[in-house]
Amino acid sequence: MASHYPTYKQSIGLLLIWLLATLVSALVIIIPFFSLTDGIGLSLTYIASLLLSIAFAFNMRNNWQLPTASFPSAVIFLSVAIILSYGMVLEPLQALLPTSDTLLEMLRGVKEQPIPYFIMIVIAAPLLEEIFFRGVILDGFLKNYKALHAILVSAFIFALVHGNLVQGLNAFILGVLFGWIYWKTKSIIPTIILHAINNALAFAASFYSDEADIDKSTREYINNDLIYVSIYAGSIVLLLICLWILHKKYLSALSGGEVSMVVSDRDQAEQDLLNPNMD
DSSP, X not given: OOOSSOOHHHHHHHHHHXXXXXXXXIIIIIHHHSOTTOHHHHHHHHHHHHHHHHHHHHHHHTOOOOOBOOOOTHHHHHHHHHHHHHHHHHHHHHHTSOOOHHHHHHHHHHHHSHHHHHIIIIIIHHHHHIIIIIIIIIHHHHHHSOHHHHHHHHHHHHHHTTOSHHHHHHHHHHHHHHHHHHHHHOBSXXXXXXXXXXXXXXXXXXXXXXXXXXXXXXXXXHOOHHHHHHHHHHXXXXXXXXXXXXXXXXXXXXXXXXXXXXXXXXXXXXXXXHOTTOO
């Protein structure tokens, strides 16, 4: 029986708390002082709502600590290569999806109000979203359910809150990758770093591109099929190699293999007996 916060059901309630915190924060911050499109107001509302939601979750689980175990630096470099290569591989599918108004508004905001959007996208989002989605939601799932199920469900929730298909598809894949890394390394630090790098790349691409080019593919930019196919094939090879190295050389060793298990009270008691001096 699930006993750690949150369970699948409790995560729905936590998302509703976040929605309520967003509405309250908007009423307190945006309505009196800013317009609905002001980057500063949106950033403050976003940060305040997530802080309130995280505080609520920490209080519910009666634990304010986050896992910060050490991890090999190669995990970061390999994961960045994975993010870049899978982005290239995924692009033809993303090109079939409609560009949402939300994405267009964010692109305009990045270009017109870069500083508050940089703070929100590159600094606040990686830190707060990783604490919320990996440090709270996935952490609870991993203690209640099998790791594969926990990672997939948390990734789906992460994708769902992005609110559109283009960002949602990317968020799901990132959610799986970040969830896998969080589970294996027992640390939230690498996922925060990777989330920041991913968002920084997206911010730079949005800032330096024109709105008219948002639907323009890499193939159209290159304008040479042979070069494009070579880059695409190379991206597939790079993706597979980096995934294999990350799995075989680093992450498997960190968790002692491929065992997926729920942490029970008995397991914890046995660990406490073996480590009597640990808190």
